[in-house]
Amino acid sequence: MALRDTAIVGFHECKNVEKSERDIWELGAEILDHLLTGTGFEKQEIDGLVLSAAMTGSANPFWSQTTADQLGLELDFCQTVDIGGSSPLGALARASAAIDAGLCTTAMLLFADTQAAENNSRMRSFNGEWTAPYGLLGPPGAFGLLSKRYEHLYGLDYRMLGKLAVAQRGHALLNPNAVEKLRQPITIDDYINSRMISEPIRLLDSVMVCDGASGLLVTSRTRAKQKQIAKTVVPIGYGERTNFRMSESVVDVTQSGHLAAGKKAFAEAGLAAKDICSFHPYDDFIIAMMIQMEMLGFCKPGQGCAFIKEHDFTHTGDLPLNTSGGQISAGQPGLAGGGVNLVEAVRQLMGAGGARQVKRTDNALVTGIGGIPYGRNWATSTAMILTPGS
Amino acid sequence: MSETVHDTTDVVREPPMPRSFSRAYWEGTRQKKLVLQFDRKSGKYQFFPRPNSIFNGHRDLEWREVSGLGEIFTYTIGRRGPPNFRGKEPYLIATVTLDVGVNIIANIVHCGLDKIAIGMKVKPYWQPLANGTHLLMFEPA
Numbered sequence: 001m002a003l004r005d006t007a008i009v010g011f012h013e014c015k016n017v018e019k020s021e022r023d024i025w026e027l028g029a030e031i032l033d034h035l036l037t038g039t040g041f042e043k044q045e046i047d048g049l050v051l052s053a054a055m056t057g058s059a060n061p062f063w064s065q066t067t068a069d070q071l072g073l074e075l076d077f078c079q080t081v082d083i084g085g086s087s088p089l090g091a092l093a094r095a096s097a098a099i100d101a102g103l104c105t106t107a108m109l110l111f112a113d114t115q116a117a118e119n120n121s122r123m124r125s126f127n128g129e130w131t132a133p134y135g136l137l138g139p140p141g142a143f144g145l146l147s148k149r150y151e152h153l154y155g156l157d158y159r160m161l162g163k164l165a166v167a168q169r170g171h172a173l174l175n176p177n178a179v180e181k182l183r184q185p186i187t188i189d190d191y192i193n194s195r196m197i198s199e200p201i202r203l204l205d206s207v208m209v210c211d212g213a214s215g216l217l218v219t220s221r222t223r224a225k226q227k228q229i230a231k232t233v234v235p236i237g238y239g240e241r242t243n244f245r246m247s248e249s250v251v252d253v254t255q256s257g258h259l260a261a262g263k264k265a266f267a268e269a270g271l272a273a274k275d276i277c278s279f280h281p282y283d284d285f286i287i288a289m290m291i292q293m294e295m296l297g298f299c300k301p302g303q304g305c306a307f308i309k310e311h312d313f314t315h316t317g318d319l320p321l322n323t324s325g326g327q328i329s330a331g332q333p334g335l336a337g338g339g340v341n342l343v344e345a346v347r348q349l350m351g352a353g354g355a356r357q358v359k360r361t362d363n364a365l366v367t368g369i370g371g372i373p374y375g376r377n378w379a380t381s382t383a384m385i386l387t388p389g390s
Numbered sequence: 391m392s393e394t395v396h397d398t399t400d401v402v403r404e405p406p407m408p409r410s411f412s413r414a415y416w417e418g419t420r421q422k423k424l425v426l427q428f429d430r431k432s433g434k435y436q437f438f439p440r441p442n443s444i445f446n447g448h449r450d451l452e453w454r455e456v457s458g459l460g461e462i463f464t465y466t467i468g469r470r471g472p473p474n475f476r477g478k479e480p481y482l483i484a485t486v487t488l489d490v491g492v493n494i495i496a497n498i499v500h501c502g503l504d505k506i507a508i509g510m511k512v513k514p515y516w517q518p519l520a521n522g523t524h525l526l527m528f529e530p531a
Contacts, residue, residue: 129406130438133525134497135398135468135475136483144466145485145495152464152508199467199480247445249436249492253464374438375485375493 002100003093003268007224007232007389010039010217011346013339016179016331020114020211024056025070027112027213032071035108035217039229046217048077048107050095052087055113055334059120067110077104083242084370085282086380087111088214088338093238093384095218105223111342112213113334126374137198140206142372143285144198146253150287151200153254154302158200160309161286162191164321165204165328167313168283172325174315174356179210179331205286205328212333214343221389231350232389236363237269242380243373257381258295258367265383266297269363273297276385277360278348279319280341282369283326288378292367296383315356323348323356338368342384349388363387395467396478397499403474405521412439414453419524422516424458426492427451437492458514459531460488465498465506486512486528500529 012034014027036043049068057063057080064080077098081087088111095107127138136142150156169186172178186204194204224232239261245251266272273296281292290304298319299307313321324330324344327337345364347353364386371379408416418425426435430452432445442449465484468475475481482498484506498506499515511531516524 126438129408129412131495132472133403133406134483134495134527135401135471135478135481136466136495137468137470137472140470141466141468141483145464145483148466148508149464149485196467196469198483199469201466249434249444250463250487251493375495 003096003235003238005100005221006096006218007221007229007234008216008218008346009224009229009232010035011215011343012038013177013214013343014212015177016210016212016333018179018181018210019116024054024112024114024118025067027114028067028071028110031110031112031213031215032108035215039217040227041106041217043072045106046073046108047075048095048098048104049073049075050091050107050109051080052091052111052338053080053082053335055115055119055121057120073108075104077107083380084335085284085338086240086368086370086382087335088342089366089368089382089384090240092216092218092235092342093240096235099218099220106217106219109216109218110213111215111336111339113336114211115334116209116211130374138372139284140198140201142377143205143287144201146377147200147287150254157305158192159188160305161205161290162188163308164286164289164313165191168322168326168329170314171323171356172329175324175330178325178329179208182208182325182329182331201285207284207327207332207337210331210333212331213336214339216343216346224389233346233349233386234389235384236387237265237267237271237385238383239264240380240382244381251376253377254291254301256291256295256377258292258383261381261383262296265385269385271363271385275363276319276365277362278323278345278358278364279321280345280364280366281322282338282341282367283322283328284332284369286328288369289321291377296365296367315353315358320358323353323358342366345386349386361388393480393503395501395503396481398475398478398481398497399499399517401474401478403519403525405519405523411441415439416523418453418455419516419526420522422524423455424514424526425453425455426490428454435490435492437494456488456490458488458526460486460512462498462506462508462510462512463487463493464508467503482506484528494526497527498529499527505530
């Protein structure tokens with residue numbers, strides 16, 4: 001099995017900032033430097049580079065090549081993954097497959113974006129013809145439509161969404177890498193009273209775009225053993241679905257591709273939702289986490305609020321959730337945002353969680369969401385289960 | 391009294407640039423006709439216009455005029471619009487399920503915040519654009 005033969009041997013994360021004064025390649029260089037120092041690998045041993053797409057890089061169709069050149073890497077495998085917020089997790093799956101297929105032996109995974117300082121994207125999508133004329137604000141608009149439909153089908157206790165927002169904010173207070181502006185405590189009332197953006201989506205439902213970078217060093221388990229790496233993290237199950245229920249003209253926006261991706265990831269790992277020790281769901285909006293709880297089998301569709309009410313999502317609770325604050329409270333470094341929760345899961349499984357270390361580290365579940373399609377919830381759904389290496 | 395909702399009919403909108411495969415839709419709007427892609431093999435409509443069928447991948451699509459009658463599937467209230475909508479908040483955007491089985495996103499006009507509801511019946515409202523085409527919106531039926 002390809003996935004299980006992979007070992008994550010190192011991680012690093014730059015501090016998230018509102019607007020970076022450092023160039024995106026300088027952030028990449030900081031990641032590379034720390035990955036080498038932290039693992040004892042030589043630069044010449046890295047023969048693969050897998051990037052998540054970046055708004056900053058989107059004016060350059062040679063992005064992975066150019067970045068490899070800037071970082072001084074000579075490679076056998078070099079590519080960018082462009083499935084939006086799902087890209088970092090997708091990059092890990094693709095690096096694992098590439099190592100298994102013999103395309104490379106050790107890969108640097110780099111998730112960097114400086115969208116706030118330098119956004120070079122020019123979207124070519126359905127937007128210009130079919131949503132922009134109506135003043136629909138991309139992500140908040142889509143999640144406003146989703147939330148209202150959920151409310152209609154099942155009822156929606158917004159205070160339970162507020163409970164998730166408060167738990168994540170508490171984690172950001174313990175995370176020195178979180179954007180400083182967000183490191184202020186909030187209450188459920190603050191959440192409820194925050195101003196509406198695309199009603200019923202509030203300000204405190206939403207991520208704030210920032211600049212930042214994170215990365216992983218990935219190799220085969222065999223090689224990690226040869227190198228006598230003390231702490232590794234191994235992916236044991238992965239699922240990915242793009243355009244869930246594409247061949248239907250009217251789709252239930254309260255259901256996502258995580259239904260399919262989660263089933264595959266859990267089957268491969270031989271685990272179920274009840275076995276998960278910490279949960280690191282992609283959080284562009286608070287309600288996205290509740291939908292994922294339902295789709296991944298933590299509870300049934302429509303039971304999200306009841307499930308949230310019964311559980312403690314703080315790092316000392318029974319289901320620790322996005323223990324670095326998630327993107328909503330640590331900041332979303334553009335398209336590299338999926339790296340925030342992924343790197344935190346790796347950090348926790350390596351026992352490097354510091355003040356926010358979780359107790360149970362048998363496994364962690366990380367997910368991704370990418371892209372806002374027309375009349376649906378999101379384009380790509382991913383789920384990956386990680387365990388500490390033996 | 392209910393909060394006033396903006397119809398956005400005075401928002402300055404650049405006429406969208408059609409693609410090679412969506413031109414027929416926009417041409418239809420010149421006469422306030424709603425024409426949708428119909429896949430004959432599957433007997434289903436699709437929206438938005440695409441270069442092939444979302445049902446089977448083939449290009450055996452024809453354009454058919456439909457009534458545009460439908461009901462609200464879900465909606466959101468724009469409280470913070472993009473630059474050309476600034477100052478026009480709040481305004482309504484809904485996903486409408488047409489009787490022919492497609493979902494279309496559009497502004498809802500002539501409808502108060504106290505009246506809008508999922509399941510509400512709607513009909514097309516055509517907003518003129520500078521190039522002679524029209525933008526599809528909906529109003530209570």
